[in-house]
Amino acid sequence: xxxxxxxxxxxxxxxxxxxxxxxxxxxxxxxxxxxxxxxxxxxxxxxxxxxxxxxxxxxxxxxxxxxxxxxxxxxxxxxxxxxxxxxxxxxxxxxxxxxxxxxxxxxxxxxxxxxxxxxxxxxxxxxxxxxxxxxxxxxxxxxxxxxxxxxxxxxxxxxxxxxxxxxxxxxxxxxxxxxxxxxxxxxxxxxxxxxxxxxxxxxxxxxxxxxxxxxxxxxxxxxxxxxxxxxxxxxxxxxxxxxxxxxxxxxxxxxxxxxxxxxxxxxxxxxxxxxxxxxxxxxxxxxxxxxxxxxxxxxxxxxxxxxxxxxxxxxxxxxxxxxxxxxxxxxxxxxxxxxxxxxxxxxxxxxxxxxxxxxxxxxxxxxxxxxxxxxxxxxxxxxxxxxxxxxxxxxxxxxxxxxxxxxxxxxxxxxxxxxxxxxxxxxxxxxxxxxxxxxxxxxxxxxxxxxxxxxxxxxxxxxxxxxxxxx
Amino acid sequence: xxxxxxxxxxxxxxxxxxxxxxxxxxxxxxxxxxxxxxxxxxxxxxxxxxxxxxxxxxxxxxxxxxxxxxxxxxxxxxxxxxxxxxxxxxxxxxxxxxxxxxxxxxxxxxxxxxxxxxxxxxxxxxxxxxxxxxxxxxxxxxxxxxxxxxxxxxxxxxxxxxxxxxxxxxxxxxxxxxxxxxxxxxxxxxxxxxxxxxxxxxxxxxxxxxxx
Ligand code: SF4
Numbered sequence: 001x002x003x004x005x006x007x008x009x010x011x012x013x014x015x016x017x018x019x020x021x022x023x024x025x026x027x028x029x030x031x032x033x034x035x036x037x038x039x040x041x042x043x044x045x046x047x048x049x050x051x052x053x054x055x056x057x058x059x060x061x062x063x064x065x066x067x068x069x070x071x072x073x074x075x076x077x078x079x080x081x082x083x084x085x086x087x088x089x090x091x092x093x094x095x096x097x098x099x100x101x102x103x104x105x106x107x108x109x110x111x112x113x114x115x116x117x118x119x120x121x122x123x124x125x126x127x128x129x130x131x132x133x134x135x136x137x138x139x140x141x142x143x144x145x146x147x148x149x150x151x152x153x154x155x156x157x158x159x160x161x162x163x164x165x166x167x168x169x170x171x172x173x174x175x176x177x178x179x180x181x182x183x184x185x186x187x188x189x190x191x192x193x194x195x196x197x198x199x200x201x202x203x204x205x206x207x208x209x210x211x212x213x214x215x216x217x218x219x220x221x222x223x224x225x226x227x228x229x230x231x232x233x234x235x236x237x238x239x240x241x242x243x244x245x246x247x248x249x250x251x252x253x254x255x256x257x258x259x260x261x262x263x264x265x266x267x268x269x270x271x272x273x274x275x276x277x278x279x280x281x282x283x284x285x286x287x288x289x290x291x292x293x294x295x296x297x298x299x300x301x302x303x304x305x306x307x308x309x310x311x312x313x314x315x316x317x318x319x320x321x322x323x324x325x326x327x328x329x330x331x332x333x334x335x336x337x338x339x340x341x342x343x344x345x346x347x348x349x350x351x352x353x354x355x356x357x358x359x360x361x362x363x364x365x366x367x368x369x370x371x372x373x374x375x376x377x378x379x380x381x382x383x384x385x386x387x388x389x390x391x392x393x394x395x396x397x398x399x400x401x402x403x404x405x406x407x408x409x410x411x412x413x414x415x416x417x418x419x420x421x422x423x424x425x426x427x428x429x430x431x432x433x434x435x436x437x438x439x440x441x442x443x444x445x446x447x448x449x450x451x452x453x454x455x456x457x458x459x460x461x462x463x464x465x466x467x468x469x470x471x
Numbered sequence: 472x473x474x475x476x477x478x479x480x481x482x483x484x485x486x487x488x489x490x491x492x493x494x495x496x497x498x499x500x501x502x503x504x505x506x507x508x509x510x511x512x513x514x515x516x517x518x519x520x521x522x523x524x525x526x527x528x529x530x531x532x533x534x535x536x537x538x539x540x541x542x543x544x545x546x547x548x549x550x551x552x553x554x555x556x557x558x559x560x561x562x563x564x565x566x567x568x569x570x571x572x573x574x575x576x577x578x579x580x581x582x583x584x585x586x587x588x589x590x591x592x593x594x595x596x597x598x599x600x601x602x603x604x605x606x607x608x609x610x611x612x613x614x615x616x617x618x619x620x621x622x623x624x625x626x627x628x629x630x631x632x633x634x635x636x637x638x639x640x641x642x643x644x645x646x647x648x649x650x651x652x653x654x655x656x657x658x659x660x661x662x663x664x665x666x667x668x669x670x671x672x673x674x675x676x677x678x679x680x681x682x683x
Contacts, residue, residue: 015663015666015667015670016663016666018645019644019645021643021644021645023660023663023666023667025667025670025671025674027681034501034502034563035562035563035564037504037505038504038505038506038564041504041505041506046657048657051667052671054682054683062501063502078502080502080503080525080526081502083502083504084502084503084504087504122680122681124678125681130562130564131561131562132560132561132562132586134562146562146586147562147586147589148562148563148564148567148586148589148590148593149506149563149564149590150564150590150593150594150656151589151590151593153657154656154657154660157657157660157661158657158660158661158667159667159671160660160663160667162645162656162660164643196489196556196559197489197555197556197559197582197584200556200582200583200584200585201585230556230559230584230585232585251683252680253680253683254680254683257679257680260680261678261680264677264678296489296491317488317554317555318488320486320487320488321487321488321489324487415493415498415561416498417498417499417501417502434491434493434560434561436491436493436494436560437491437493437494437516438493438494438497438516439493442497442516442522
């Protein structure tokens with residue numbers, strides 16, 4: 001029978017099934033400092049050991065500072081954050097891991113950037129992490145789920161996750177994306193169309209010529225945002241780009257296993273004739289650079305648009321939501337997006353902090369300068385390796401010359417657990433994934449955009465169509 | 472895990488859609504390495520007028536009198552009534568930990584974000600899905616009646632209003648079984664150890680590179 005990619009991945013990992021609830025085997029378990037301490041503690045209290053230590057790859061990212069590394073751990077001003085980072089180290093020392101990239105290690109970084117760049121994420125795998133953006137890894141044709149801390153403990157103890165099969169949704173994007181239109185814009189346009197709950201209960205497979213045209217970095221950006229559409233997982237079929245990306249990475253299959261692996265990976269696509277429960281289609285040509293205006297990723301419009309007026313709300317609940325969002329964001333309906341001034345810029349996060357993102361932002365910033373009204377423009381690479389690569393290419397110099405700050409890797413102002421944050425009322429052009437109230441700091445106002453659009457906004461001091469500066 | 476069977480509980484109405492986990496428990500509280508003690512910081516940014524940080528004496532902070540959970544009539548509530556897509560955003564289990572520590576055992580909404588929904592069951596909490604119309608109705612009733620309670624029966628899968636209206640709800644059979652009996656997931660899965668081992672051996676043979 002013709003199968004979808006999701007079915008293939010799910011079915012090939014079922015250990016046991018009873019009344020529609022399955023135990024699925026987990027190949028890779030990514031671990032970070034915030035959602036793991038209570039899981040390790042649970043194991044310790046129950047006298048349990050991890051089932052397969054070689055499945056665990058760990059790093060510290062959420063709490064780590066992005067400057068002051070010369071002072072080491074002592075440079076972490078917040079004692080509670082420091083304790084959490086130290087606790088991860090002591091837990092890994094006690095329980096073990098295949099690899100651990102602690103604070104300030106040259107491979108340290110955001111867990112969803114580190115996994116793929118180490119080859120710890122491979123096609124056909126099941127991947128879990130105590131973090132919702134685990135959906136990122138679906139870009140490799142892997143089944144990747146974000147899980148809670150109880151599940152982290154469960155996977156550690158049993159190597160399995162209790163799962164019900166999801167419904168499947170295909171998001172088809174055909175055509176060619178315009179210049180200056182990125183995977184981030186595709187993701188936001190999709191969420192604008194489906195809503196943040198549109199993917200609830202679904203595994204979304206992104207397909208179509210525009211998706212095949214995306215780089216692996218772009219596919220990761222897209223799958224990363226699948227969770228913002230409410231989906232349980234995001235997926236892209238394996239093709240030559242996937243295999244090329246994986247080749248030669250530290251944990252990738254070695255020479256003697258390579259051909260067999262590739263032969264298997266080439267089967268990881270939806271068979272022709274397989275049916276999805278739902279199909280959503282977009283035209284690549286219709287997608288413009290996107291900017292969110294509100295406090296949910298679905299509150300999004302094109303750069304040439306305006307903050308929508310209340311009469312466009314689809315029902316009472318949405319009206320109430322929008323009214324709250326106007327007030328929180330300090331915006332009036334019908335304001336043109338390109339007249340909104342910004343105070344800060346954040347280029348980073350597991351959505352948009354890979355080398356391709358930094359190159360794109362640097363290309364826009366090159367030879368220009370951050371506008372005087374922008375108090376801070378941060379560039380935070382996704383990992384130590386991305387940072388090193390960018391420095392080798394001279395991107396750091398471009399950013400610094402343009403008035404950006406060039407920082408150490410980590411989650412940083414995506415969730416503002418460390419010192420990088422917005423002050424109340426500050427408005428930020430951010431390449432991260434969530435514009436919820438308080439996400440980047442209490443009272444902070446976040447507008448989600450692509451790296452190109454963030455760099456262009458930094459230079460202009462307000463949102464601006466990046467396509468005007470691209471020649 | 473504590474078992475959940477029945478509850479006749481006071482209802483607090485949180486009349487918003489898309490309440491995200493950042494709102495339920497702001498990130499500065501995730502630095503804790505414990506599972507407990509998050510209740511005083513549930514909805515911190517809505518509940519207090521000042522900025523909250525871990526380690527503060529919450530009893531000395533200025534509360535926001537307009538926030539619904541601060542109103543006298545909802546003190547001691549154990550049922551949270553809210554709207555669609557509740558718990559969206561981050562996977563942080565600190566969100567159900569905070570709600571549970573605050574005193575909620577049952578949540579009623581027309582839909583939930585997936586990971587949050589899952590996390591509730593792992594902590595002895597019951598997230599109930601009722602249709603948007605019924606939820607709307609319940610909101611009207613809660614607002615109209617001080618001391619409004621709902622009777623929740625997991626075995627029968629019913630929510631009963633004070634006037635005797637009975638609303639059936641769906642719940643996955645496995646989750647229901649675990650919740651009713653307070654069963655630990657890990658213990659249950661370990662009963663299938665042999666199957667896991669057999670699967671693992673086969674899997675390793677087929678894709679040895681996964682086990683490097
Ligand atoms: S960068 Fe942001 S979204 Fe990504 S893992 Fe870190 S905190 Fe989560």
